Amino acid sequence: MGILRDTACVVGLLAMFVGDAVGASETPRSSGTGFAVTSDGWLMTNAHVVNGCERVEVKGRGIATDPRIDATNDLALIKILPAAPLAPLMFRTSPTRLGEDIVAIGFPLAELLADSVKITTGNVNALAGLRNDTRYIQISTPIQPGNSGGPVVDRDGLLLGITSATFSKRAADEIGITAQNVNFAIRASVADLFMQTQSLKSVAGEREADAKALQTADIADRVTPSVFQLLCFGPPERQTTQVAAEKPVSLPSPTAVVSLIDARGYDAIGFDYRMIKDVSLPECRNVCQSEAQCKAVTYNAKHNVCFLKDNVVALIRNADAVASYSSSKASEVIVSDFTSYSGIDVPGGDYRRIRDTNYLACFTACIGDKACRAFSYVPKKAECWLKDRLGTPRAAKGVELGLK
Numbered sequence: 001m002g003i004l005r006d007t008a009c010v011v012g013l014l015a016m017f018v019g020d021a022v023g024a025s026e027t028p029r030s031s032g033t034g035f036a037v038t039s040d041g042w043l044m045t046n047a048h049v050v051n052g053c054e055r056v057e058v059k060g061r062g063i064a065t066d067p068r069i070d071a072t073n074d075l076a077l078i079k080i081l082p083a084a085p086l087a088p089l090m091f092r093t094s095p096t097r098l099g100e101d102i103v104a105i106g107f108p109l110a111e112l113l114a115d116s117v118k119i120t121t122g123n124v125n126a127l128a129g130l131r132n133d134t135r136y137i138q139i140s141t142p143i144q145p146g147n148s149g150g151p152v153v154d155r156d157g158l159l160l161g162i163t164s165a166t167f168s169k170r171a172a173d174e175i176g177i178t179a180q181n182v183n184f185a186i187r188a189s190v191a192d193l194f195m196q197t198q199s200l201k202s203v204a205g206e207r208e209a210d211a212k213a214l215q216t217a218d219i220a221d222r223v224t225p226s227v228f229q230l231l232c233f234g235p236p237e238r239q240t241t242q243v244a245a246e247k248p249v250s251l252p253s254p255t256a257v258v259s260l261i262d263a264r265g266y267d268a269i270g271f272d273y274r275m276i277k278d279v280s281l282p283e284c285r286n287v288c289q290s291e292a293q294c295k296a297v298t299y300n301a302k303h304n305v306c307f308l309k310d311n312v313v314a315l316i317r318n319a320d321a322v323a324s325y326s327s328s329k330a331s332e333v334i335v336s337d338f339t340s341y342s343g344i345d346v347p348g349g350d351y352r353r354i355r356d357t358n359y360l361a362c363f364t365a366c367i368g369d370k371a372c373r374a375f376s377y378v379p380k381k382a383e384c385w386l387k388d389r390l391g392t393p394r395a396a397k398g399v400e401l402g403l404k
Contacts, residue, residue, distance in 0.1 A: 033150035045149030090205030092158035106150030155213035161185030268323035270309035296325035345396035349387035
């Protein structure tokens, strides 16, 4: 069978698994896992699984094409031409719960163990990754080389995350603590936003009211037809994921580069210091990451407008918006139960009027007042009205409505 060589890439406290390196030129130099996200052949995986490959083979399905890479969030999309429609995994719409049971699916150690798909079970240990990075969840499911890019699903087979990294042995040796089952998965919501930027639509799902949680074997039957082994081909000398044994590895330190957390369907509430028209979401995020004062953006997908903000205090629901905020603000941002509407008002119920104000102050006044059920803000007049009861919604040009 040969000797297995672990090629996990150590990045600070994380080890990005790309699979098993071998020396022969026409054997895979590494492997990983991918899963169907559309019926017409798009697969999701990790960026580090496909980066640097001369070609990527989806085992039993042919060579993948058209790679789309999001290196910042370690995500990638690749395309195959299926003989029959694929069964895309459904992205769960409800929030991930601390402690809930999960299942990870992938092809770990395929050169040493059976080369078939494998199932591991565990729990959600934390709702954030290293340094409170809320793009990730921490999971206890065992992760091995070859698992990277595989789906993490709940007990209904709905997608919660994408296996990405584990606590590295070298970092553990450095701090003198052997951490067990400290692994990380990228949130499905982050992957969903990536698909949107590529003009691809995910399949959303939720447990039916009377449905019972599936047994692990039933989850395997449901999910594994959508999961595939990915083989990376290329000259071994071009591999960039091997870390030399003598290379020192330090604990990660805070970086000056702004890392943004995305929240689909939300508006970031903060002070707007700049507006940019006719831009894409990636362009909006890139501008924020290049400006030190930028702490968040709200991108209006309906009008392709980017609002840069030098502060962020809360998120408010807005179907037309995507909020991105600095990971340094993750512990401070309030995810509110308000929904924002433009050009709509609910007449009546006004019990308090605030003049010479702004949207942020209007929102803050309402959220801090137990009697307040909604607020109407009129930017032209810099005027805010707090409401303790709701009338019939009607169109009202120039009014920004916040509704609990």
